[in-house]
Amino acid sequence: MRIKLKTDGDIIVEATPDIGYVHRGCEKIAESRNIIKNIPMLERPNIADSSHLNWSYIAPIEKLQRVEVPERGLHIRTMLCEINRIASHLYGMAIMGGIFSGHTTMYMFGFGDRELLLDLHEMLTGARMTFSFFVPGGVRRDLPKGFVEKLAQTLDYIERHLSAIDRVFVSNPLFVERARGVGILSKDDAIKLGVVGPVLRASGVACDVRRDAPYGVYDRVDFEVPSFKEGDSLSRWLVRFEEMKQSISILRQLMRDIPKGPIARKSPLIVPRGEAIGRVESSRGEINHYVVGDGGDKPFRVKMSTGSFKNLAALPFLLKGVRIGDMPIIYGSLDYWPVEADR
């Protein structure tokens, strides 16, 4: 992606994001492959957050097939998604927060801690990223031996290290002075522009699919939806920081009682006639997959709608009237993932 700027001296007059450089036509390719072959491709748009994309694609197919996922399967799905959310936020804070504000220590801290979460992914799914783990009817593998113990150890460590990240990055006056009051998105503007996820919650709208339209086992766990009133770049990072703490709390609740039983039910390799939509809250906002079936093994139509694309609508608005030096901070605070937006 590139951003075309018109400036008056140091002040940005107009900003136009030019997207589409990594467009690969996922939606069209999906019409020519069967539903299982689509799984690895449709999770590739966001490799740091692939479990949410995977779930969002699988959910409408399960609705059309009328397949109920067993409780244990839903439990494992929710666990993987929450581990993935922490890893994705750490990645975002490392690259978009650390590198874009010239903060090398945050970059190292973020990637170091994320490595431990990737080990958990590897243990559960067999892959560090792009798991292809959810299939129609359930998940592909059961929890391995010793997974819960390792998860508990890792969460203890991550929780302890989040306070170090707080001191080094989020509360560091050198960063706070650069990010506070920069790129303010008011509540009304956020609703009008249609932004989602942490960007919307930082503007004072506590909207989260996990709470508003629960999927998985989110209706059985207690968690808060962090939101801030300021709507500036700093509060967008604070939302992500608080969300990581909430994810740790969700994972601890899920670890306590894991239901017994099967992890998957048999599902046919067809998409029955009809249409359905999947709603999943990813780490970059709400993701929807709209699937139309015609009774064959291939979907008739798949439409993706991702958080990064919706949040990009706010970028030209936020960049108007700010200095060029503030641009990396504002762009970084949106946690934009180009491939997810271009699809």
Add this chain to the structure above:
Amino acid sequence: MTPVSAAEAFWEGVKHIFKRTFTLKHPYQRHEIPDGYRGRHLLYVDRCTGCGICAWICPEKCITMVSGAQEKTYPQNPQNRFPQYWYIRCCFCHFCTDYCPTGALDYTKDYDLAEYEKELIIWSPERLSKVPAAYEEYRTRFHGWTGVDHVPLSKES
């Protein structure tokens, strides 16, 4: 700007002088890989019936069924058809392993598949049936405030 919080941020960096080394010297020290890791495939030639379901389910079309690659013929595979992997395309989803009706494909912990020549990245059934060599693995250990380090599995108490 408050000098106290600036000093705290600085001190957090200084503390790392006393912490354990987080990183591994990768080619010489390798991280522990859990069982079920989706590395390159292992083919049991004595189980493969040459049905071709692996080639059918492969999303990246990296599997080709080749015949006559094995000198010896197996009774369960009279046509002598075995999968051949083109690892440039493989995305390691391992749907082939999951869908194999006879369990002829398996996971290995081998992930170093880079080659200097283009032809070498195509893995013949014979090469796929070889078990990769084992090496010493380093396991992650969690300590209190001193952080994380890695210890060889042989030296772990």
